[in-house]
Amino acid sequence: MSLVTGPGRASISASSLPTELQLSIAAHVKYIQTLDKRKDELEYHLTEHLRINGIYWGLCALHLLGHPEALDRDQVVDFVLSCQHENGGFGAAPGHDAHLLYTVSAVQVLALCDAMETLDERGKGDRSSLPGSTSSESGILGVGRYLAGLQNRRTGTFAGDEWGEEDTRFLYAGMLALSLLNKLHLVDVDLAVDHIISCANFDGGYGASPGAESHAMQVLVCLAALSVLGRLDAVSDKEKLGVWLSERQVDGGGLNGRPEKLEDVCYSWWVAASLSIIGKLHWIDEEKLTRYILECQDPEQGGIADRPGDMVDVFHTHFGIAGLSLLGYPDLVQVDAA
Amino acid sequence: MGRYEGNPVWDDVVPIPQEEGEGALAQIAYTDEYVEAMGYLRAVMAAKEHSPRVLDLTEHVISLNAAHYTVWLYRASTILALDIPIDKELEWMNEVALENQKNYQIWTHRQTLIDHIFPTLSSDPAAAQAFADAESAFMAEMFEEDAKNYHVWGHRQYIVRKFNLFDSDAELKSIEALLHEDVRNNSAWSHRFFLVFSNPAYTTAGSRATEHDPKIPDAMIDRELAFAQAAAHEAPQNQSAWEYIRGVLRKGGRELATLEGFAGEFVRIPEGGEEDIRSSHALDFLADAWSEKGELDKADMALRLLGEKYDRIRKNYWDWKRGLLRGAKV
Ligand SMILES: [Zn+2]
DSSP, X not given: OOOOOOSOBOOOOGGGOOSSOOOOHHHHHHHHHHHTTOTTSHHHXXXXXXXXXXXXXXXXXXXXXXXXGGSOHHHHHHXXXXXXXXXXXXXXXXXXXXXXXXXXXXXXXXXXXXXXXXXXXXXXXXXXXXXXXXXXXXXXXXXXXXXXXXXOTTTSXXXXXXXXXXXXXXXXXXXXXXXXXXXXXXXXXXXXXHHHHHTBOTTSOBOSSTTOOXXXXXXXXXXHHHHHTTOGGGOSOHHHHHXXXXXXXXXXXXXXXXXXXXXXXXXXXXXXXXXXXXXXXXXXXXXXXXXXXXXXXXXXTOOBOSSTTSBXXXXXXXXXXXXXXXTTOTTSOOOOOO | OOSSTTOGGGTTOOOOOOOSSTTHHHHHHHHHHHHHHHXXXXXXXXXXXXXXXXXXXXXXXXXXXXXXXXXXXHHHHHHHHHTOOSHHHHHHHHHHHHHOTTOOHHHHHHHHHHHHHHHHHTTSHHHHHHXXXXXXXXXXXXXXXXXXXXXXXXXXXXXXXXXXXXXXXXXXXXXXXXXXXXXXXXXXXXXXXXXXXXXXXXXXXXXXXXXXXXXXXXXXXHHHXXXXXXXXXXXXXXXHHHHHHHHHHHHTTOOGGGGHHHHHTTEXXXXXXXXXXXXXHXXXXXHHHHHHHTOHHHHHXXXXXXIIIISGGGHHHHHHHHHHHHHHHO
């Protein structure tokens, strides 16, 4: 999947705004389908380090649009498996180092394709050296062990790779993938929950690490991790958090990620999904947000941008559609906020 | 044969074909350069070569595509393997960071190298101080480009912890300078809270940002409140300052009502007349202070004003809060 931006631009000007804005479903499906046919563009190569994420974003958006068949399932699965390393982890593309974030995307794509068993059948993870596992489930176990090995057993959080950069994003990603693999027992869940609690800030939000500024994406990963782990009780003050989140909505209807920052479709998803997890989505003006996201689409060539007038890309296309699904937009498959 | 050479999964790397028109040639040259450099990078990585020429090669690849995480990891491992002094690397990294504001790999790289030299560095306090000063100076330069860069603030906390700068006057002063420039810089407020309320010299170890810490001296709470109150006067609608005030009060275990007079300076609601609200955050603050004191009718009036007039986009929230008040009344 190409991460190339364009060719479209979110192109509805305020003057031509129709009273009834519609999501251009067919255009978006076509836009995602053609992304991978743009290998002649420089940006295709420069974004190779995100390739597997791009596949996840594109495929997930297609599922929400009700067109999962628009990408060839076997090709997708083959590509994902070609990114795997002997240690069980996945890189962003063949030849890129294994990293937690790409491993999670790989697992998510396989889950979307209902192809998790291919890890056992054809995965590269070294299965022979795993004592105590039956050979039939060992490919999956290999991925689970790679992920579990990235947990810091002192603090509970996760590193992104063997170099140890830590971020609550990684904790969530690791937990999500382990739960999809049904291997949560390999990690210390209580320690991870404690770590998330220690990332809560005085303003009600969460940051990337203890003491780091509250940030909408970090809030979502903390909440989603707690949700996956069934530990939302660890959010001590849901009202304060809901207040901080709802304060992210600006007059135009979109949401920003931090005070005094610009609104953006991806932040709109992170904030709205967080509000939905704590049951407070109705604290923002949902109609205005729906309208904002629709203003960010290119209705002719497909794709969604970060804000009106900007170039579209698959990242914001995915988050825009996920946001609309969360808001109950008709004809979309219901998204899971966590 | 290298690990990547001849690997069929790399068949999809195709250079941009010749195109008509301006700029096409430059693009083609650039792509060829990148594709070629990557070919060599893959080859040296496969051979596990750690040599000075690998530093040149990785520098080249990073100059073409700083977001490529694998090349950073390989560069760090090469520097560690060669065990060379990192001064020049830091200088070079400063340039790359200034040119790539959104790049995060460079900060991991920087911390990997600082961790590596720290044991030696910390045995010489003067050298450690000089190093920390240089890091601060560089971050100040980064903040000139974007004073809210999340990665830079993350690095700042790393440096504060690593070099124990909690009591550093310069650190506090530099945050004040940033807030002087933009009193709405939420990142700077957040860092100030971290600096003041996790200082091991006078806080309870492990005290959460969201809880009362009885160990903190009253004078410190007073100082922080005065600072944030002055900022609220400067920009009454600045959410960051009001959040900070609430955060400090909670750290100090003080009630909101202790600042009722201060918040009241922003809100005038005469009997029967038109109200004058200079800050919706002040009105919100008063609503909580009043409900804390049991003055529920006043609190309800404030919440109604917020939902109907001063913060209409969140009307549902204000209505929900009014519902809580009604629940408290019966
Ligand atoms: Zn965005």
